[in-house]
Amino acid sequence: MNVQERTADNGVNVEALLGAREALTEAPEAAAFKWRATSEWVSGTHSRATVDGFFGLGDEHKHQQTFQFDTDHPEVFAAEDNGATPVEFILVGLAGCLSAGIASVAQNRNIQLRSVRATLEAGMDLQGILGIDDAVRNGFDGIKVHYEIDADATQDEIAALVAQSQKRSAVFDVVTNPTDVTVTASKA
Amino acid sequence: MSNRAQRRPAGTVDVLVIGAGHCGLAMSHALSLRSIDHVVIERGEVANSWRTERWDSLRLLTPNWMSRLPGYRYDGDDPDGYMTGNEVIEFVAGYAVRNSAPVVTQTAVTRVVPAAGGYRVSTTGGDWLCRAVVLASGAFNVPVIPRLADGVPPGVLQLNAHQYRNAAQLHDGPVLVVGASASGLQLAQEIRHSGRPVTLAVGEHVRMPRVYRDRDVQWWMLASGLLDQRLEDTDDPLRARRVPSPQLVGTPERATLDLNALQAQGIEITGRLAGVRDGKALFSGSLRNVCSLADLKMNRMLDAFDEWADENGITTEVGPVARYAPTHVGPSPRLDCALGTEIKTIVWATGFKPDYSWLHVPVFDRRGNLEHDRGIVGAPGLYVLGLPYLRRRKSSFIHGAEDDVRELCSHLGDYLDLTARRQASGMFM
Numbered sequence: 001m002n003v004q005e006r007t008a009d010n011g012v013n014v015e016a017l018l019g020a021r022e023a024l025t026e027a028p029e030a031a032a033f034k035w036r037a038t039s040e041w042v043s044g045t046h047s048r049a050t051v052d053g054f055f056g057l058g059d060e061h062k063h064q065q066t067f068q069f070d071t072d073h074p075e076v077f078a079a080e081d082n083g084a085t086p087v088e089f090i091l092v093g094l095a096g097c098l099s100a101g102i103a104s105v106a107q108n109r110n111i112q113l114r115s116v117r118a119t120l121e122a123g124m125d126l127q128g129i130l131g132i133d134d135a136v137r138n139g140f141d142g143i144k145v146h147y148e149i150d151a152d153a154t155q156d157e158i159a160a161l162v163a164q165s166q167k168r169s170a171v172f173d174v175v176t177n178p179t180d181v182t183v184t185a186s187k188a
Numbered sequence: 189m190s191n192r193a194q195r196r197p198a199g200t201v202d203v204l205v206i207g208a209g210h211c212g213l214a215m216s217h218a219l220s221l222r223s224i225d226h227v228v229i230e231r232g233e234v235a236n237s238w239r240t241e242r243w244d245s246l247r248l249l250t251p252n253w254m255s256r257l258p259g260y261r262y263d264g265d266d267p268d269g270y271m272t273g274n275e276v277i278e279f280v281a282g283y284a285v286r287n288s289a290p291v292v293t294q295t296a297v298t299r300v301v302p303a304a305g306g307y308r309v310s311t312t313g314g315d316w317l318c319r320a321v322v323l324a325s326g327a328f329n330v331p332v333i334p335r336l337a338d339g340v341p342p343g344v345l346q347l348n349a350h351q352y353r354n355a356a357q358l359h360d361g362p363v364l365v366v367g368a369s370a371s372g373l374q375l376a377q378e379i380r381h382s383g384r385p386v387t388l389a390v391g392e393h394v395r396m397p398r399v400y401r402d403r404d405v406q407w408w409m410l411a412s413g414l415l416d417q418r419l420e421d422t423d424d425p426l427r428a429r430r431v432p433s434p435q436l437v438g439t440p441e442r443a444t445l446d447l448n449a450l451q452a453q454g455i456e457i458t459g460r461l462a463g464v465r466d467g468k469a470l471f472s473g474s475l476r477n478v479c480s481l482a483d484l485k486m487n488r489m490l491d492a493f494d495e496w497a498d499e500n501g502i503t504t505e506v507g508p509v510a511r512y513a514p515t516h517v518g519p520s521p522r523l524d525c526a527l528g529t530e531i532k533t534i535v536w537a538t539g540f541k542p543d544y545s546w547l548h549v550p551v552f553d554r555r556g557n558l559e560h561d562r563g564i565v566g567a568p569g570l571y572v573l574g575l576p577y578l579r580r581r582k583s584s585f586i587h588g589a590e591d592d593v594r595e596l597c598s599h600l601g602d603y604l605d606l607t608a609r610r611q612a613s614g615m616f617m
Contacts, residue, residue, distance in 0.1 A: 172474070
């Protein structure tokens with residue numbers, strides 16, 4: 001047999017992740033994170049969201065920089081298209097989460113990735129949000145994700161990477177399972 | 189004087205084994221071979237859980253030729269068949285009789301506490317004092333029901349896998365079976381055969397064919413060494429212990445029981461039951477992925493079997509290499525159904541856990557799980573048997589008791605010798 005010893009480098013620090021897993025098993029309170037965003041309405045359907053910091057490992061954390069995201073709706077919605085639509089951000093989040101998972105799982109399995117390209121499409125029937133038909137839900141009627149991956153791996157190994165990534169993905173969980181949502185309001 | 193001080197010991201013994209199932213009796217056999225004084229305390233009759241906690245049609249997942257205990261094995265005329273519940277009871281009870289095992293039946297353990305030089309075991313037949321305790325009370329004592337069951341409307345009949353005996357217990361009309369292990373699939377199939385529409389909620393599961401290349405899949409797992417895999421050789425021991433039972437059923441036809449077979453019988457499959465809200469069951473959108481995970485895992489296992497067969501020159505006595513159709517998932521799996529109207533009965537096949545509520549020894553982790561190193565519990569002279577992947581993949585199977593019992597009995601024997609020497613030399617424990 002001619003098996004070459006491969007040492008993959010996908011830029012993921014797997015030792016740190018496995019170390020964190022061990023540490024957080026011992027100290028579950030440190031595993032409690034809070035993710036945060038703020039949003040400011042600009043005008044019309046245009047809003048600007050800011051992501052700055054989060055809570056975790058028992059402490060407040062700052063991102064390396066403050067990130068801002070404009071959300072709006074396209075001209076066919078009679079809007080100004082100052083940013084991607086909020087539902088497109090769901091796709092952005094899902095792709096980012098799954099791809100991060102793929103890179104991490106590949107690193108852990110010593111599989112070198114060369115390219116990971118995701119194409120996402122979500123179906124939505126506007127009769128829901130427009131209140132035309134109560135039987136139609138507001139949200140997606142389904143999401144399709146296709147990955148095209150160039151890696152030192154067989155087709156089945158690549159399929160297993162993508163499957164394992166879904167199994168451990170936060171955003172995949174958020175979109176596939178019910179989440180309790182509390183929205184409150186106060187007069188400024 | 190307190191109540192406990194007034195209770196006289198029912199006896200004093202070196203080792204007290206709790207539970208006269210196959211594990212407890214195998215340990216009793218090993219203790220007898222070492223002439224270690226012991227008693228086996230049984231809350232009901234020998235093989236009690238098989239008498240009281242199994243559905244009518246249940247058969248073993250392993251073929252008869254695999255059914256063996258230390259010094260004892262199946263010797264009937266159907267080596268490839270699968271024992272019914274009654275046959276398992278006969279098999280285990282026959283072992284107890286043959287070994288003249290010192291079993292005290294109809295005696296439930298109510299409390300185990302540390303005592304000088306060992307443990308005090310309170311039972312419905314009095315207190316025992318002993319130097320060591322072996323927990324052989326089973327891994328499947330209490331059905332695990334997800335908390336979301338609290339939200340199920342009162343008109344819906346709910347049964348767990350301990351309560352289910354046969355489909356006649358169920359309301360007429362559609363049934364939701366929750367869980368896709370051996371139990372969930374077997375119950376879904378049986379209930380479907382009763383004429384009721386069945387929906388099966390499917391989370392992570394383990395798929396395998398009943399027969400592969402003309403041999404029982406259990407033969408492959410045993411012969412290739414998979415069943416002997418030790419806990420310390422697994423990537424993730426904690427996860428190994430949580431893997432659900434494989435989708436298998438023991439039938440005379442040796443039929444494969446998988447999600448494709450069930451769908452061909454008219455059973456609808458959905459994602460994992462993820463919530464109950466406003467009288468509706470909500471299913472996860474992860475069905476495709478859990479099926480894909482299981483298909484990929486099955487194929488990796490079959491690849492390993494083929495590789496092992498090639499390496500060992502096993503080609504003529506087995507059938508040709510085969511692969512199976514991926515699990516079929518329709519274009520849009522159902523994401524909810526109305527409880528009470530669309531579903532009249534829910535059967536929970538969502539797993540079991542052991543019951544150690546009577547064990548008052550600080551040996552539990554923060555989640556309340558028994559902490560042990562491959563059966564050696566973190567308190568002197570305390571041992572556990574028969575849990576999934578206790579020491580090996582086969583640990584929870586009948587044939588898996590032999591190796592675990594041999595090793596743990598050896599450890600236990602050394603422990604008794606050591607403590608006896610310490611006492612003789614004036615050291616106190």
